[in-house]
Amino acid sequence: MSTLTQTTDETVSFHDRFFQDDIALTQRNRHAPPREEAESASPPSIAPAETSETQSSNRHAAIITVASFTVVFTCCGINFAFGIFQAVFETLSQQPDTPFTGASPAEIDLIGTMSISLMTIGAPFVVAWAKRFSPSSISLIGSIIFSASLILASFGKALWHFEVTQGVLLGLGTCMSYMVAVTIAPTWFTARRGLALGIITSGTGIGGLVWAPALKAAIDSMGYRNALRLAGGIAFGLNVAASYAMEWEPATKARIQMENGARTSRMDGILKVPIVDWRVARTRKFVAQALGAVFQSAVYYLPLFFFATYARTLGYSDTAGANFIALSNACNAIGKIAIGYAADHLGRLNALVITTIISAIATVSFWLPSTISGDLATSQGLFITFTVLYGIFASAYVALFPASLVELFGIQNFSSVNGVLYMVRGLASLVGTPVGGVLIRSHSTGSPSRSYEGMTLLTTVLLFAASFSVMWVRIEAMIGADGRLVKKWKL
Structure with a gap:
């Protein structure tokens, strides 16, 4: 097999090698049946010890x-809920002697x-640390x-x-806790992975629904x-309690312990990130998934950050602007759970394509x-409709993204692929979101809402680019072991 691979690498073009890696990855992932199929094919009679072990695993999965x-x-x-602070800080920027005076x-x-x-930029490092030490300790530090x-x-x-505290430090703390949660959780589920991740990531929507009006009320009072101090104290209690429950799935934990056993010291490798297998990284499906992640994340947060300030250009009050953030986050939560459940039955890649489009x-x-x-009045009606639809469907990408990685690249490659692609998403956000903010004042003639035209155009173009990338991923997933296109609906 190695001789054949070597010969192929020496004779075929780069495009052909690209294609061969797609086939090899497909063959490797398909040799072993999915865990849910293996479970359904097992004998109906289960020993008491196995039943007890399954119940324990289910309890751990629920925790x-x-x-x-x-x-x-x-x-x-x-x-x-940063949009609340965005609106407050912009108001302070027009007043003298504030930390934000004159800021754009x-x-x-x-x-x-x-x-x-x-x-998400630090995702590869956090994943490496969670494997090197323990998920609970890394989450606790975060x-x-x-x-x-x-x-x-x-x-x-x-x-x-x-920018240093509420920006850089808050992002680092979020990364260490958030990435642990979304990396270990998928390993605990098989048939209901989409629903589980939908429930977990709905925390962004429910959290925004709760935190946005709560922070607005705290700021007003x-x-x-x-308000920042109060939020920090409440967050500490919630996050610390949750961190103690973080744990790898037993089979994954055993594999990680074997990897750690080969290290020369406890500090060995803490600055090394889990590199994606080159045979995976050079496949077309990986490239397509990475492009989709870049395009989608570059503009995903723009509406969320500017809901409150854009609402003011349509004549809404600051309180109404906070309510738009809450409405979007409520739809966010509903969409992630409902679409996550539907994805388990219709196919996770299918759901990813539909919601992105x-x-x-x-x-x-x-x-x-x-x-x-x-x-x-027309502008207000259009904006309300957009808030609801964007909250439901754009947010579903966040829930379906990690679930689709398991389907595409296998559980054995999930941790490394997940970390690298989340880093890519973070880098895209770091570029796309400020660019969108700069475009706000690039077209300020006419009505105040017109100043956001450039931002909406950028968001539209990149979301359609993300849609085409996700459709490319869907097509690549249908390529069989022989290199031919196999028509499948549920993917």
Whole structure:
């Protein structure tokens, strides 16, 4: 086999080698039946010991789900509610003697952008540390950094203080807790993986639904500084409790322990990231999935960060703007759970394609027209419709993305692929979100809402690019072991 591979590498072109790796990966993943099929093919009679072990595994899976949801609810919920702070800081930027005096929306947005981006940029390192030490210890450290960053931000005297604390440190703390949750959770599930990840990642929506109005109320009653301190204290209790429950699935844990046993010291490899197998990384399906991740994440957070400020251009109050964030997050939670459940029955890749396309259509059909419509009532109606549809369908990508990686690359490659592609998503957010913020003032003539036209155009173009990339992934997944296209519906 090695001789044949060597000969092929020497004689075929790069495109052919690219194609051969796709076939080899497909063959390797298909030699072993999926875990759910193996379970269904097992004999009906189960020994009492096996039943007890299954029940214990189910209990652990339920605990992992609750703990992971709690981390996502707290860390992502507060990050996704940054639009509340964006609106407050923009108001302060027009007043004298504040940390934000004279700052542009793009400069203020950089706080939230850095936090959201670093949440996934450090993914490969966090995955490596969780394997080298333990998921609970890494998540616990992240919980401490997360809360400390919010409390430190409350003492900020200049814009850069907030960029360092509420931006960089908050992002690092989020990454260490969030990436542990979304990396270990998929290994505990098989047939209901889509539903489980839908429930876990719905914490972003439910968290935003809860944190957005709560932070707005806290800011109104005690000021933004005390609101930051209160959020840091509550987050500490929730995240620390959830961190103690984080644990690898037994089979995965045994494999990790074997890997760690080959290391020369406990500190060996802590700065090394899990590199994706080159045979996987050079396949067309990996490239397509990476492109989709780049395009989608580059603009995914733009509406979430600017819901409140855009709502003000349509005549809504600050409280109504906070309600738009809450509405989007409510739809976010509903969409992730409902679509995650449907994905387990219709196919996770199918659901990924459909939801990505609908999110792009919603942007071009509702948000973009709302910026250029001359009628205020029409613009408001279009924006409300966009808020609901985008919340339901765009957010589903976050839940279906890790589930689809298991389907495409196998459980044995999941950790490394997941870490690298999440890092790619973070880097794309770090570039795309500030660019969108800069576009706000590039077209300020006419009605105030028109100043957001450039942002909506950028969002539309990249979401359609993400849709084409995801469709490419779907086509690549249908290529059989012989290199021919096999028509399959449920993927």
